[in-house]
Amino acid sequence: MASCSIYQLNAEVKGYKPRMWRRFQVSEDITLARLAYIIMTLFEMRANHLFDFEIRINLNKSKLIKELGRKNIEIPRKSLLKIIKIGLPDSQTNELDESIYDFNIFEVKMKQLITPDMPKIKFRYDFGDNWEINVKLEKIIIDEVxxxxxxxxxxxxxGYGIIEDCGGVDGLKSIAEAYSEKSGEEYENYCEWLLDDDIDLVSFDIEDMNNRLKKIPRIYEKLYEDGIYPTEKEIELIERNY
Incomplete structure (x- = not known):
């Protein structure tokens, strides 16, 4: 069996206490889009919003952009900040907004931008609620087995993960506080909205999550890359109706 280079990563929801984090492993040759689907699964994101990555680099941005394939492009001086942004192309035209993004998220491999010299990258999801996940490379493992x-x-x-459209970190904190008290108008409102009177935002089930990682990233790939919406059965899986 050929050896497999494994990236071991740590991801944490920025700004939320108590800490909500994951340590996980992926193959080194996945795209950043695939990494995004994995992170979304790990933190209960349900593919209802746009997302992107941002990485601070420690070398010349113009040189890096050309090395990664964009050779025939004028790079304004104001853009030569040491930050690379990788995002989704327009779903209708399939064109990347180059005034915002340096790379198409479907075309860049994770190992091209996350390296021992540049181990940190920021994942953003839902630009309204503005969820930010800080991701860090812990180590690269060569596994012969x-x-x-x-x-x-x-x-x-x-930690459980996020709740869609709750207002970001502050909204999630309000939900956690209301459910810890289990009484009051705010608690009743959340119960009605979320259709659940007992949400546990502290626990994390590794076995269940590993089962979800086998299926959900593929569902998100079909949605974002092929425009194929989840089936009723897939929606039940995503929403934990099992």
């Missing part, structure tokens, strides 16, 4: 079929996998974590 593990097959890529065993990846991605989560090793450890804490």
């Amino acid at each position: 593990l097959s890529k079929k065993g990846l991605p996998r989560v090793l450890k974590g804490k």
